[in-house]
Amino acid sequence: MTKVLELEKISKEFNNQKALDKVSFTLNKGEIVGLVGPNGAGKTTLMRIIVGLTKRYEGKVRFQGERSIGCVIETPSFYPYMTGFENLKYFAELNGVRDKQKVLKTAELLGLSDALKKKVKGYSLGMRQRLGIAQALLSDPELLILDEPTNGLDPTGIHELREYIKNIAKERNITVLISSHILSELEKLCNKAIIIKNGAIIDTIDLTKDKATAVSEVAIEVEDTLETSKVLRNNNITVKKLEDSKVYVDADKDFIPVIMELLVKNHIKFYSVKEEVKTLEDTFLDLMNENKIS
Numbered sequence: 001m002t003k004v005l006e007l008e009k010i011s012k013e014f015n016n017q018k019a020l021d022k023v024s025f026t027l028n029k030g031e032i033v034g035l036v037g038p039n040g041a042g043k044t045t046l047m048r049i050i051v052g053l054t055k056r057y058e059g060k061v062r063f064q065g066e067r068s069i070g071c072v073i074e075t076p077s078f079y080p081y082m083t084g085f086e087n088l089k090y091f092a093e094l095n096g097v098r099d100k101q102k103v104l105k106t107a108e109l110l111g112l113s114d115a116l117k118k119k120v121k122g123y124s125l126g127m128r129q130r131l132g133i134a135q136a137l138l139s140d141p142e143l144l145i146l147d148e149p150t151n152g153l154d155p156t157g158i159h160e161l162r163e164y165i166k167n168i169a170k171e172r173n174i175t176v177l178i179s180s181h182i183l184s185e186l187e188k189l190c191n192k193a194i195i196i197k198n199g200a201i202i203d204t205i206d207l208t209k210d211k212a213t214a215v216s217e218v219a220i221e222v223e224d225t226l227e228t229s230k231v232l233r234n235n236n237i238t239v240k241k242l243e244d245s246k247v248y249v250d251a252d253k254d255f256i257p258v259i260m261e262l263l264v265k266n267h268i269k270f271y272s273v274k275e276e277v278k279t280l281e282d283t284f285l286d287l288m289n290e291n292k293i294s
């Protein structure tokens with residue numbers, strides 16, 4: 001795989017407070033990678049460092065692409081009384097691009113052909129985001145960095161944007177790094193999600209594997225959670241956690257009869273034994289909470 005970007009131990013402090021703490025990862029050609037973390041995790045800071053907007057930091061950024069890096073960091077601003085086309089043409093000219101066809105084609109790639117004639121002040125947030133991406137694409141980047149592009153969009157807007165980004169990555173064969181604080185919004189789009197919290201990477205999830213999208217567990221509702229977990233553990237069943245009146249076991253529904261038999265045999269009073277399928281988002285939230293404790 002061809003490496004496009006390599007980050008080595010990137011650290012950044014603001015007023016003696018660590019915003020990033022030795023962040024290292026690699027982006028390969030053609031990958032769409034999600035950078036996911038709660039507010040203040042350090043996503044924007046990292047993206048600003050990658051694109052060169054923040055100059056003072058520790059560590060190394062190695063961009064190995066042959067072309068440029070395009071970015072949309074924070075909500076893009078445009079001239080509201082100019083049309084979408086005029087805005088794009090203006091930015092294109094600033095970058096030495098005078099090819100009208102290129103502007104039109106890029107807008108088409110983002111579903112903006114009809115909107116191009118309209119003034120930007122009438123654009124929805126989703127249209128503005130897409131215009132921002134179109135603008136970033138005009139310089140023919142090899143790597144596209146998008147900071148929370150789904151922020152504030154409704155589910156339809158999120159779905160649309162996701163499809164456009166997929167399309168761009170395929171058509172232009174570019175690498176995309178996209179941030180969000182909601183993992184499920186990126187689940188269907190990215191090959192990989194890098195989970196960041198308090199400035200450090202706490203996990204990397206491979207989203208190409210189907211099994212990563214849903215995890216099953218069995219919740220057993222009982223009177224005595226401690227006694228139940230003791231019985232389960234004595235029978236080599238992994239107890240994941242205890243919560244209120246429930247014991248969670250690492251298993252799927254095929255294992256429910258075995259669990260019930262065991263409970264009956266050991267005179268454990270139970271009210272229900274049910275499979276609960278956890279989404280990737282639940283796993284992500286668990287990860288965030290686990291880290292809070294440590």
Ligand SMILES: Nc1ncnc2c1ncn2[C@@H]1O[C@H](COP(=O)(O)OP(=O)(O)OP(=O)(O)O)[C@@H](O)[C@H]1O
Nearest residue numbers: 014015019037038039040041042043044045046181
């Ligand atoms: N210019 C700055 N001056 C001082 N502190 C800053 C500055 N920029 C970021 N920070 C701090 O660095 C930390 C990381 O912020 P950053 O904006 O990178 O997080 P984020 O993950 O992008 O969050 P959000 O989802 O809210 O945009 C936060 O604690 C923030 O307050």
